[in-house]
Amino acid sequence: xxATLSADGFFGPYGGQFVPEQLRSVLSELDQAFQSAxxxxxxxxxxSYYLNTYVGRPSPIYHCANLSRRLxxxxxxxxxxxxxxxxxxxxNNTIGQILLARRMGKKKIIAETGxxxxxxxxxxxxxxxxxxxxxxxxxxxxxxQELNVFRMQMMGATVVPATSxxxxxxxxxxxxxxxxxxxxxxxxxxxxxAVGPHPYPSMVRHFQEIIGSEARAQIQEEAKxxxxxxxxxxxxxxxxxxxxxxxLNDSEVVLEGVExxxxxxxxGEHAATLTLGQPGTMHGFHSYMLQDDAGEPAPVYSIxxxxxxxxxxxxHSFLKDAGRVSYVMASxxxxxxxxxxxSKTEGIIPALESSHALARAIELAPSQSPEALILVNLSxxxxxDVAEVKHIVEQGGCAG
Ligand SMILES: *Cc1c(COP(=O)(O)O)cnc(C)c1O
Numbered sequence: 001x002x003a004t005l006s007a008d009g010f011f012g013p014y015g016g017q018f019v020p021e022q023l024r025s026v027l028s029e030l031d032q033a034f035q036s037a038x039x040x041x042x043x044x045x046x047x048s049y050y051l052n053t054y055v056g057r058p059s060p061i062y063h064c065a066n067l068s069r070r071l072x073x074x075x076x077x078x079x080x081x082x083x084x085x086x087x088x089x090x091x092n093n094t095i096g097q098i099l100l101a102r103r104m105g106k107k108k109i110i111a112e113t114g115x116x117x118x119x120x121x122x123x124x125x126x127x128x129x130x131x132x133x134x135x136x137x138x139x140x141x142x143x144x145q146e147l148n149v150f151r152m153q154m155m156g157a158t159v160v161p162a163t164s165x166x167x168x169x170x171x172x173x174x175x176x177x178x179x180x181x182x183x184x185x186x187x188x189x190x191x192x193x194a195v196g197p198h199p200y201p202s203m204v205r206h207f208q209e210i211i212g213s214e215a216r217a218q219i220q221e222e223a224k225x226x227x228x229x230x231x232x233x234x235x236x237x238x239x240x241x242x243x244x245x246x247x248l249n250d251s252e253v254v255l256e257g258v259e260x261x262x263x264x265x266x267x268g269e270h271a272a273t274l275t276l277g278q279p280g281t282m283h284g285f286h287s288y289m290l291q292d293d294a295g296e297p298a299p300v301y302s303i304x305x306x307x308x309x310x311x312x313x314x315x316h317s318f319l320k321d322a323g324r325v326s327y328v329m330a331s332x333x334x335x336x337x338x339x340x341x342x343s344k345t346e347g348i349i350p351a352l353e354s355s356h357a358l359a360r361a362i363e364l365a366p367s368q369s370p371e372a373l374i375l376v377n378l379s380x381x382x383x384x385d386v387a388e389v390k391h392i393v394e395q396g397g398c399a400g
Contacts, residue, residue, distance in 0.1 A: 009198020012321065014314035017197040019284045026184040031199040033104050038206060043099060050095045051210065054128065055085050057092075059211075061218040061375070066345040067362075074368035076361050077227070078348070078378040079215045079243060088351065088380030089211060089239045090121040090192060096207030098125040101188035108183070109133045111190045112176040114141055114169035114235075115305035115353075116148025117380065118192030123157035133157040136176040138168040141305055148384060166299050169309050173283050193236025194313035197284030201313050208242025215375060216246040223373055229254045229364065232377040233356040234274070234327065235306050237313030239379040244325060254326070257316060258356045260302035261329035263398070267292070271300035273312040274320050274327040280311075287314040303332040303398065304352035304385070330359035332398045338362055339382060339389065351380035352389070 009015050017027055037043040051057040060083070064076040081089040101109060109126045112135075113119030119135040126133035135152055139161045142149050149159050162171040180189045194204040219227055230247050232240035234257040247253040262270035270276070273288050280289035282297050290298040290310040297310040319325040330338075338358040343349045350358060354377070361376045368374070382389075392398055 005202055009202075011315045011318035013279070014285070014287050014317040015198055015201055016286050017284060018281050018286065019197050020181055022181055022184060023197070027197055027199065033100060034199055034203050037100055037103055043103065046099050047096055050099070051092065055091050055095065056083065057210065058214045058218075059083050061215055061222065063222070064342075064346050067342065068365065070345055071362060071365040073365040073370065074228070074372035074374045075370065076365060077219060077373060077375045079211060079375060080378055081211060081239065082348070082350065082354070082378050082381035086117075086121050086124055087383065088117050088121070089208060089242065090118050091125070092210055092242070093192065093204050093207040093238060094118070094121040094125040094190060097188070097190045097203070098129050098131070101131070101190065102129055104188065106186065106188035107131060108187045109190050110136070110176050110179055110187055111192060112136045112169065112172040113192065114138070114172065114309065115384070116141065116145035116152070117306060117384070119157070119159070120148050120151050122190050122192070123152040123155040126157065127155045134179070135159050136162055136172040136179070138162045138166070138172045140167040141169065141172070144305055144388065145384065168305070170297055177283070192238070194238040194241050194315065195236040195283065195285065195287075195309075195311060201285070201315055204238050205241045205245060205315065208238050209245045211239065211242040211377065212244065212246030215243055219373065219375060225373070226250055226253055227373040227375040228368070229256060229372075229374045230377070231256045231258060231357045231360050231374065233258045233307060233353050233379060234312060234316060235309055235353060237316045239377050241313060241315055243377040244319075248324065255324065256360060257325055257327045258330050258360045259327060260304065260307045260335070260356055261331045262301045262303065263332055268299040269301055270329075271302045271308045271310065272329050273310060274316060275329055279317070282311055285311075285314055287311050287317045288320070303335060303392075304356070306351070306353040307356065328360060330356040334359040334363070336389070336392070336398060339385075343382075348378070349382035349386070350378055351382050352385045354379045355382075
């Protein structure tokens with residue numbers, strides 16, 4: 001099945017453009033530029049050139065023989081997005097959008113960041129294209145990810161702290177949108193996930209589809225068939241939609257998105273938007289959302305800074321309602337156990353975000369036959385999380 005995107009940017013009831021009037025024409029200009037770029041052989045050549053030579057694509061798939069044997073069930077394969085330059089899938093999207101910004105003649109890049117991964121990828125690609133770059137980041141995330149802040153600054157970006165509310169990703173998006181409204185003609189807003197007003201969700205998906213198209217061909221080459229399960233973690237939903245996109249029409253392939261149940265299911269202790277949220281509107285689009293009694297975005301929490309966002313990409317909301325993708329949860333504790341298990345058995349330290357997807361695979365594998373194939377999108381590497389994990393372990397582990 002294919003999620004039908006309407007001309008005005010809706011996946012069923014989700015998506016759209018809920019933005020101030022000044023941004024409507026900017027978004028429509030962006031959409032036109034994107035539609036023409038994605039069919040332009042020169043643009044496609046540049047995109048492939050940088051993916052191959054700068055990012056290091058194609059990323060391999062890897063059979064976790066040790067982990068699979070230890071769990072005693074399905075064979076687990078990883079799509080190694082952790083091996084990309086900068087350590088995650090985010091760069092696939094920043095390369096695509098920065099080439100689009102250059103094509104549109106924009107000179108200034110702004111972006112939001114949560115964990116700092118999107119900020120780092122944006123700062124790097126802005127340096128690559130010699131563009132001015134400003135990154136908005138919640139003050140709390142700046143504290144949690146100080147090395148990423150320094151990386152962005154090293155690559156020439158200005159990091160602006162968002163000091164309102166919970167001082168995390170939601171507030172960073174608010175401030176980036178405000179800055180964009182003030183100077184929309186000269187500024188390209190480089191959005192980091194499959195969220196935001198149309199055309200961002202479908203544009204970010206487009207630039208992440210490379211994950212799924214490579215992985216589908218690679219597993220067919222290696223295992224001579226399609227996987228039984230494809231599993232990805234869901235923050236805004238870009239790595240998940242990127243890998244799912246290649247399998248949506250294969251009804252025999254079970255697709256699972258994993259959200260963080262954090263420390264528990266009370267408000268403020270998790271970020272399980274699709275599982276526990278209700279449809280609502282924020283940051284310019286309609287989707288499942290975690291909201292308080294007044295309909296405002298609720299406080300969210302996860303051990304992984306990249307997953308604590310109170311909304312989710314509108315295509316995921318559509319795929320949930322359509323029943324094509326199942327959305328499940330993994331707790332901080334399960335993610336941390338998966339983080340250590342992959343490190344020990346395979347010598348691969350996963351990002352805490354990706355550890356949520358792994359946790360689901362670890363839970364599922366023992367009940368499957370040894371012929372069953374589970375493909376996990378390893379969206380990033382864990383180097384950025386090592387200091388935080390060390391701190392958590394020294395405090396005596398985590399609840400959940
Ligand atoms: C940012 C990030 C995520 C979450 O973002 P999505 O848009 O949901 O993919 C997941 N994994 C890693 C490693 C990240 O850096």
